[in-house]
Each structure stands twice: as structure tokens, then as C-alpha cells.
Amino acid sequence: MELGNLSEFGRSRSSTRWATNPVRRFVWWLIAPYFRGAEGRIAARIDAVDSGIRNKIPEISAEIEKVAVEAEKRASAKVDSLTGGLRKDAFAIANRIAGLEEEAGVLSGNLSTLDRKIKSIAHGVEERISKLEISLQKYEQLGANLPQEKNSNGLIIAKGQAAERLLVRQNDHIGKRIIAGEEWEPHVRKAIEEAARPDGVAIDAGAYIGIHTLTMSRCFSTVHAFEPQLGIFQVLCGNLALNERLNVVTHNGALYDRSIAMRLAPQDHQEIGVPMVDGDIDYNRIENAAALSFEIAAPGDPHVDAIALDDLALENVSLIKIDTQGSDLRVLAGAERTIAKSKPVVLFEWERDLAALHGATLEGFFAFFEKLDYAVEVLHETSPGRQADYIAKPRSS
Structure with a gap:
């Protein structure tokens, strides 16, 4: 029901006219002034509230933007901090890996040198043993050819x-x-x-x-x-x-x-x-x-x-x-x-x-x-x- 039709409230459900219902008519006479222009006042109030809200929107948006910028700065700083630490760790790890690779290269070279030396020594020992065996065989043959009576002791x-x-x-x-x-x-x-x-x-x-x-x-x-x-x-x-x-x-x-x-x-x-x-x-x-x-x-x-x-x-x-x-x-x-x-x-x-x-x-x-x-x-x-x-x-x- 629209507010302009409030006069309808003065009627009874039995379609009784205002002339035959003076009480209702009197009541309406008392309250009618309050309802006249109510729609306009409500609309004005709504417009005022809407205007206030609209006026607040830039301020709220600025505040939201400020908070967002601050949050972004903090997040960026945190990310930069974490990224910097990770970069430092990665750099240290890379340096350590490089150092280990260098040490491994040195050790590999030393092992190769040692292996060559061992092979050289082993070869030399084998040659000396071989020569010694030949000398011993010659000595034993020489001893066997000596007269027994002169070599018995x-x-x-x-x-x-x-x-x-x-x-x-x-x-x-x-x-x-x-x-x-x-x-x-x-x-x-x-x-x-x-x-x-x-x-x-x-x-x-x-x-x-x-x-x-x-x-x-x-x-x-x-x-x-x-x-x-x-x-x-x-x-x-x-x-x-x-x-x-x-x-x-x-x-x-x-x-x-x-x-x-x-x-x-x-x-x-x-x-x-x-x-x-x-x-x-x-x-x-x-x-x-x-x-x-x-x-x-x-x-x-x-x-x-x-x-x-x-x-x-x-x-x-x-x-x-x-x-x-x-x-x-x-x-x-x-x-x-x-x-x-x-x-x-x-x-x-x-x-x-x-x-x-x-x-x-x-x-x-x-x-x-x-x-x-x-x-x-x-x-x-x-x-x-x-x-x-x-x-x-x-x-x-």
C-alpha cells in the first residue's frame, strides 16, 4: 500500500463510510498531518545517507589503498628478506660445492700420482726380486758344482x-x-x-x-x-x-x-x-x-x-x-x-x-x-x- 492512500485505513472492512464511523475519521484527522510528505522525508533521508556514504567512499577507498600499499610493502620486504637469505645460502652452497669439486679434483690427482708411484715401486720390486732369484739360482748352481768334500760345512x-x-x-x-x-x-x-x-x-x-x-x-x-x-x-x-x-x-x-x-x-x-x-x-x-x-x-x-x-x-x-x-x-x-x-x-x-x-x-x-x-x-x-x-x-x- 502506498502512503498516499492512507485514507483507505479510515474505512472499515465492511465498507462502512467515514460518515457513519466518526471515530476513525477523528483519528485520521489527528495523524494525517504526520503522514503527509513522509515519503519525501524518507527519500530525503535515504538520499542524505546515500550522499554521506558516497562522500565516505573516497576516504574509505584511500584508507583501503593505504592499507593495501602498506601490506604490499611489508609483504615485499618479507619476500626480499627471504629471497636474500635464500640467495646467500644458495651462494654459500654453490661456493662449497665448487670447493668440494676442487678438492675432489686435487684428491683425484693425488690418487692418480700415488697409483703411478705404487705401480712404479711394485714394478721395481718385481724386477729386483726377479734379478735376485736369478742370482740365487746361479749361486745354488755354483754351490752344487763345488766338490762335496770342500763344501759339506x-x-x-x-x-x-x-x-x-x-x-x-x-x-x-x-x-x-x-x-x-x-x-x-x-x-x-x-x-x-x-x-x-x-x-x-x-x-x-x-x-x-x-x-x-x-x-x-x-x-x-x-x-x-x-x-x-x-x-x-x-x-x-x-x-x-x-x-x-x-x-x-x-x-x-x-x-x-x-x-x-x-x-x-x-x-x-x-x-x-x-x-x-x-x-x-x-x-x-x-x-x-x-x-x-x-x-x-x-x-x-x-x-x-x-x-x-x-x-x-x-x-x-x-x-x-x-x-x-x-x-x-x-x-x-x-x-x-x-x-x-x-x-x-x-x-x-x-x-x-x-x-x-x-x-x-x-x-x-x-x-x-x-x-x-x-x-x-x-x-x-x-x-x-x-x-x-x-x-x-x-x-x-
């Missing part, structure tokens, strides 16, 4: 326990053991290996034919081997050459407590018989050349030179093995400064009867090592109360 090549080839005499006590496949003094070999120092120096006093010298050459950077018997010294050098042990310095002489001349002790100071030929030892007949002892020479006697180990002023001595048939304590006395400085493991032999010829007692050994703060224990007893091998180690190590 001569040198032959036997195989040691660590695959070494050893020149030994067939009549010699130690040579027979090696030819039979036995190991000579395994307790000494074990002690040497336990004391191994790849950067250390070892001393072999009384090296004989080099059985223990060869073991030392595998366990230490340098070995000094002392052997006073010329005939045995030559075999020692032969065994070192045969096994290509180039880190051994050989000395055809003896160690003692000072520089002095020494000679082979006379028969009554030896434990075994010493057959001689024209004043020289007959090694084809002697049964145990390792058992020969030496003593201080008299003026004019044939002699070998002896020195004190301290005179060599060696550094980094890690092992001293002494087997000098009775003069072991004298050798130790000449090595006291070296022992005090380097604190090596010491292996020595006690032989009661031969030691007495050099004025040594077992108590003297213990007193010597006590002064240096060493602990001493039996390594192997050969003959109770008469002969034994000992090992001495610094207590502070």
Missing part, C-alpha cells in the same frame, strides 16, 4: 721364519736349527716386535749373522748392527743385502764401556772349542761361532776396535739388544747417557761364567737399571742360575 741359503733368506753354515749350531725350519730365540723376536717404533733407532750389539737385525729392520727406521768377527760380519752383510735391508748401518767392531782394542779371548776363556787355521777361525769346523767371547787386547795383539755407544750420540734410540758373551754390563755402562736420554727398551743376556771375566755380577745389572729407574724381568731362562735373557723397561713409561 759351507754356507747355504735357508729360509727364516719371516720369509727372509739367510746365509747359514751347515755345521753351525744356529745354522742347523734354521735349516731344520726352527726359529732361533722366538722370545727375542717377540720382544723386538713389541718394542717396535717406526720412527725409532735400534741397536744390535753382537748381531752375529743378522737374524734379529732383520727383525729390527722391519720394526725401526734405522738399525746399528755391531759384529766384531770379520768372517761373521761378512755373512751379516750378505744377509742384509740378500734381503735388501737398506736401513741397517753395520759396524765391524764391538761395543764396550769405552774406546779400546779388543781381541778374541784365548781358548781357556771360551765356552767352546775354537778351531784355527793359520791364525784365523775355521768357520767350516766351529760348532757355534755365536758363542765366542772377546776381551781387552794386550799391546801388539791382533784386535778389533771397540767404542762406547754414547760416543755415537744417537737420538731417539728405542731399543738396545745386547748379546756380547759376557761383556753386556760393560756395553750398558758405555750406553748410560743414551739410555738415560732416550729411555729405550733393553734386552740383554746374563752368562755367569763369561760375565765374571769382565768383572760383572747379576747384582751389578740390577743396580745399573735401578739407578736409571728401570724394571728388570726374566725374558727366557736358558740354564737356571747360569744363563738367561732379560728385558728392562723404564718405569716411567
